Every structure is written in structure tokens, then in C-alpha cells.
Amino acid sequence: MSRIITYASAIQEAQEQLLESNPSVFILGMGVTSPTGVFGTTVGLLEKFGPERVLEVPASESAITGVALGAAISGMRPILIHQRVDFSLLSMDAIVNQAAKWRYMYGGAMSAPLTIRMIIGRGWGQGPQHSQSLQSWFAHIPGLRVLMPTTPSDAKGLLIAAVNGETPTIILEHRWLFGIKGIVNKSFFEVAIGKGEVVKKGKDVTIISVSYMTIESLEAAKILEKFHISVEVIDLKSISPIDIDTIIKSINKTRRVIIIDHGHISFGISAEILSLIIENSTVELLSRPKRIGLPHAPTPTSYSLSEVYYPNTKDIITGILEMLKIKNSQIIEFNNNKFTDIPNEDFTGPY
Secondary structure, three states: OEEEEEHHHHHHHHHHHHHHHOOOEEEEEOOOOOOOHHHHOOOOHHHHHOOOOEEEOOOOHHHHHHHHHHHHHOOOEEEEEEOOHHHHHHHHHHHHHHHHHHHHHOOOOOOOOOEEEEEEOOOOOOOOOOOOOOHHHHHOOOOOEEEOOOOHHHHHHHHHHHHHOOOOEEEEEEHHHOOOEEEEEOOOOOOOOOOOEEEEOOOOEEEEEOOHHHHHHHHHHHHHHOOOOOEEEEEOOEEEOOOHHHHHHHHHHHOOEEEEEEEEOOOOHHHHHHHHHHHHOOOOOOOOOEEEEEOOOOOOOOHHHHHHHOOOHHHHHHHHHHHOOOOOHHHHOOOOOOOOOOOOOOOOOOO
């Protein structure tokens, strides 16, 4: 049975079903037992499963990540939650030097089935220490899978697939996604890891996007369609591994590509994708590829700086028009006032 629920509710449901189906699954993190339950994603789990399986932890990220890793290599399947990706930097040794390399060092005989949920992105003036998007850091490390679901259904299915797998997995959830709604099946299901999806078909240009930027990309495609510009949008879902086959198939059709990320452009995911395109595509592009992402500067705190720092629908439209050599100011003159530091009236913060 399918119904419409929020991104946060889909994650909560996935965790509830995992806890019900497998006694080795448990959840730990700061705020998992709070009334707001990490943006609503852990609400009600403590009451149903008790403090032995839903663990509130002290503010010691290195220690709790070590505990989660130890549990994973001992046969448990922990879901560790860092409420900000920034907090996880205190536990990089356990993630990068231990979890990612565990199976390799033991010749495949042992595994570390650790799933770590981390929250990324802007909002509420969080500033440079609480609003980073560091996906390229984790994607650079062999032995880690890095997932960035956009829709509620993918948020549920990818989380279940990650916990059921044997590879340590980082799941990055953008703060602006928790309130979006979508159709989600109530059943216990998995979404294939490493497989992207063409979420809108088109013929003039391919947008490759990830996480919240897929929402922006779809909005841009919708507006451009009114002016007879056909845009194909790929939601990657996973950045390690990357579904290069879906990307190349689309580019061979449109022969134009723009890559959208909400991480830094410098040394980031968009650069890796562009390199893969150059190495694997067999067609000549009709125009230079474009990348849109964050500038090489720390994330700002103020509203005024945020408005020029973070890319949005208007930037995507402008980039595509430049690529197609179309000068039409009417296309980009649309109401864009929904973006300051709060995406919609239902969004809450600061955490």
C-alpha cells in the first residue's frame, strides 16, 4: 500500500521496520530520544523499542562512532546519527581509517555493516561550522558507500538497503528535504544502491543533480518547458558508486550537460562526474559543459550572503540559457522569493 508522507516520516518508518525485522539493528545518536527526534525521523522509536535499542549518547562524536563501529564488527547493525555532518569530523579516524578499510584488511572475511546518517545543508543562519556539505570527502574514500536520497521513497528504500548490506555507508540528508512529501510504499523494501534515475525526460540538455538540488533542477526544467526548452534531469541518489551508465546514455542523446551540486565546485563531485563523462562518452558535446555549486569560501551565516552564496533555480536556468546561447530575460524573470534561509513556512530549526 502506498500513501503520501514526508521525507522525515519515511526515514522514521524505515528505521521502525528495520528495528522490528532484525534484533541486531539499533539506533544511537544525540537527540534521537528528544521530542523533535532529529527532525522527526526518530519520533516514537524510544517508546516502542526501549533505551537498549534507541540510545541517547553524550556529546562525544569520536567515542560514539567507535562504539558503533565496535558493535558493527561484532555482528550488530547500528544506525548512527550525526545531526550535522560537521560533527562527524571529530570521528574521521573511526570512519576513514577503520570502518572503510575493515573488509579489505581481512581479505573480505569480515565486514563492518555500519550505517551513518548525517545532515547537511543550509538553514536558519547555521553558519560555516554547521551547514557544510562534505559529500566529496566521504566519496573519496575507498570502502565507503555514499548515498544522497532526494525523495521520501528513496530515503526509505536506500536506508533499508544500507542497513541490510555489508558495506559501511554514509547517508547524507539535506535539511530542506525533511518536510517534502511523496508517495511511499508501506512495505519493507530496498532501493538499489548505485543506480541513478531519470526523473524527467528531455532532449535539449541533461541536468545531473543530487539531493536537494534535484528539487531545484526539476523546478528549472518545469519553467524552461514553458518556453519549449526540453530538459532531462538525472537524480543520482548515490555518489559512491556513481551510475555512469545512466549519465552517458542521457548525454549521448542531449549532447549537453550541466552538473548541479550543493557542495563546493572545487575538487568536488561535479568535477568527478565531468571527468567520468570525458573519459566514457563517445559523442562530441554541442556546447561546453557547466557546473553549478558552492564557491570556494566558507558557508555564510547572514541571510544577505546566503542569497548570493547558494545556487538556486534561477542560477540553473541562467546556466542552461547560456549553454543554449538563448537571450531571453523573460524566462528568468519569475518569482524566486521563496529562497532566503527557509524553504517554506513548515520548515523548523535551528537543529
